Amino acid sequence: MVIGHKDMKRMLGVLIVAACASFVCYLFLSYRLDLLAIDGTLTDPEQIAYYQAQLLMSEIICLVTGGLLAASAMILLLFCIKSTVDAHKKELKILKALGYSDGELSLGFWLFGLGVGLGCALGGAAALVYLPNVFYRTFDALPLQPRFHAGLLCLLVLLPTLVYAALSVLMAYSTLKRPRAERARRAPKGRRREKRSFLRELERATVSNKKVLAFFIAFSCFCFSAMTQMSFSMEELASKDMAIMMLVIGLALAFMSLFLSLSELVKGNAESLALLKAFGYTGRERCFSVFGGYLPFSALGFAVGTLYQWGLLKIMITFVFRGMEEVPAYAFDLKGLFVSLAAFVAVYGVVLWWYLLKAQRASLKVVMAEI
Amino acid sequence: MIRLTGIKKSYGRGENQVLKGIDLCVRAGEFVVVTGASGSGKSTLLNVTSGLERADAGSVEYDGRDIEALSDKERTRFRRQNIGFVFQQYYLLPHVSVEKNVQMGADLVGNRDYLSLIEAVGLLEKRRKKPTELSGGEQQRVSIARALAKKPKVLFLDEPTGALDEGTGRQVLSLIERLQREGKFTVIMITHNQNVADMADEVIRMNSGRIVEQRRNSLKKTAYEIGW
Numbered sequence: 001m002v003i004g005h006k007d008m009k010r011m012l013g014v015l016i017v018a019a020c021a022s023f024v025c026y027l028f029l030s031y032r033l034d035l036l037a038i039d040g041t042l043t044d045p046e047q048i049a050y051y052q053a054q055l056l057m058s059e060i061i062c063l064v065t066g067g068l069l070a071a072s073a074m075i076l077l078l079f080c081i082k083s084t085v086d087a088h089k090k091e092l093k094i095l096k097a098l099g100y101s102d103g104e105l106s107l108g109f110w111l112f113g114l115g116v117g118l119g120c121a122l123g124g125a126a127a128l129v130y131l132p133n134v135f136y137r138t139f140d141a142l143p144l145q146p147r148f149h150a151g152l153l154c155l156l157v158l159l160p161t162l163v164y165a166a167l168s169v170l171m172a173y174s175t176l177k178r179p180r181a182e183r184a185r186r187a188p189k190g191r192r193r194e195k196r197s198f199l200r201e202l203e204r205a206t207v208s209n210k211k212v213l214a215f216f217i218a219f220s221c222f223c224f225s226a227m228t229q230m231s232f233s234m235e236e237l238a239s240k241d242m243a244i245m246m247l248v249i250g251l252a253l254a255f256m257s258l259f260l261s262l263s264e265l266v267k268g269n270a271e272s273l274a275l276l277k278a279f280g281y282t283g284r285e286r287c288f289s290v291f292g293g294y295l296p297f298s299a300l301g302f303a304v305g306t307l308y309q310w311g312l313l314k315i316m317i318t319f320v321f322r323g324m325e326e327v328p329a330y331a332f333d334l335k336g337l338f339v340s341l342a343a344f345v346a347v348y349g350v351v352l353w354w355y356l357l358k359a360q361r362a363s364l365k366v367v368m369a370e371i
Numbered sequence: 372m373i374r375l376t377g378i379k380k381s382y383g384r385g386e387n388q389v390l391k392g393i394d395l396c397v398r399a400g401e402f403v404v405v406t407g408a409s410g411s412g413k414s415t416l417l418n419v420t421s422g423l424e425r426a427d428a429g430s431v432e433y434d435g436r437d438i439e440a441l442s443d444k445e446r447t448r449f450r451r452q453n454i455g456f457v458f459q460q461y462y463l464l465p466h467v468s469v470e471k472n473v474q475m476g477a478d479l480v481g482n483r484d485y486l487s488l489i490e491a492v493g494l495l496e497k498r499r500k501k502p503t504e505l506s507g508g509e510q511q512r513v514s515i516a517r518a519l520a521k522k523p524k525v526l527f528l529d530e531p532t533g534a535l536d537e538g539t540g541r542q543v544l545s546l547i548e549r550l551q552r553e554g555k556f557t558v559i560m561i562t563h564n565q566n567v568a569d570m571a572d573e574v575i576r577m578n579s580g581r582i583v584e585q586r587r588n589s590l591k592k593t594a595y596e597i598g599w
Contacts, residue, residue: 197474197478198467198471198474198475198477198478199478201467201471201474202464202467202471202475205464205466205467205471206466208466209466271462272464275462275464276475277447278423278450278456279450279451279456279475279476279479279521280447280448280449280450280451280452280454280479280521281447281451281479282444282447282448283444283447
């Protein structure tokens, strides 16, 4: 098959997201199982209320965060498969010419499911270490006995591996069925576009051609915004360890998505960038034509991330912990927002600047020789 | 006038010398054809003359101004104001329409009349189509319109008919010939096809990084008169 170790590099992003999803899900599902083990043993009304709140919290976090990460892994997987098909279009054409069917070729893509499985195994292993050493030290109000849930771990590794392997084959089949030229062949609609300047139109076409990158850039900003702000609040609401956990997960997801998107953007537009350079477009014009269209998505991602963390914490405090005494007060952390925003502008600014330099280096001779 | 003096260019660590001291003078408004075998240095000569690449030694002067002495930013500005390119493989932007591909050149110099160029290359009807929906000859015509939309003083063409059949190739050459006559810009064209040399004012033949022959045509032929 055409898939080699270079293609598996693309899977790094999926692996990280799968690891985070597995980490969060194992952590809170295991916590839930340990909670259920003490069901009926509690007599203190305050402890019972806390127990029920914890049970609900574990379900909500598992569903919302785990679900969000699982969906992200699926989109990331689709993106990886499309990139792999595009990168191997010549070999795939030869294999098709030799008589291989789309079905036979797509079967080789089951390997991508292994990346998900490996990520889930790593996330589960990290959760196993984290659970007794950090997590139970934070949530110590109940007499819990941390146990190893082998069945749960198997389920969290095997099930995603099988599901995502099957999904990979299906996605590859659907991508192979529709050739690239056909995907690109969508006539521009509407009259407004005719009046747009070339650079504005190129900006729009770049986003439209790689819509999935808009999602990843927004997702990256969402993760950065939500997790940094949530970690500030977590330090007050839960513990420093929880805050660090949030921050590490958030930054890993944010930077993974950002690097993946920007690398793909620069690589995918190398030809256009080199051609614009040859024609005499300035560095600023060239870079805006490629990155400019994604700026609104990054702002949107940051804004949604802010709302998400505020909403999630508000739901936790208002509904999950209602009726309990000593519930910590929670109000929107304006200072946290500004700190997060400043860090976002500074960090993303530096990363973008580095990629701009990389993009500007593209020479027509080198780029065209690679095509 | 373009004047090249002592141009040398190597790739790798200097072991592969592609241009070995080129001296050349091209008069404004002329049609110059550069021929030679593969690996003779034609494309490198075009890249260096147009300012896409820097020479290792020598100077490239446009009306007395040495572009080798310019910074990268200044070279970009120079290309913006003076140079047009047509490549063998067209290199059109695949995700924007024919019209926007031509507008790419036009916007650089604020040319609002680029539709007339699309009309001149016979593609007005297809201006909203994507390049992937066009034939090779049509794509090359778009690429010519794109290059001319920026009103260049010098048009560089690298094997513009290399990927085309005879009929389409003649059409494209005829178009270039007509537009050059009307626009009076300088044309420097690289080609493998020795017959195309009959269309030029001046013919340069290269071999192993050197100019081995330079002659003027007393009688120019049209694209439909030359052999193929």
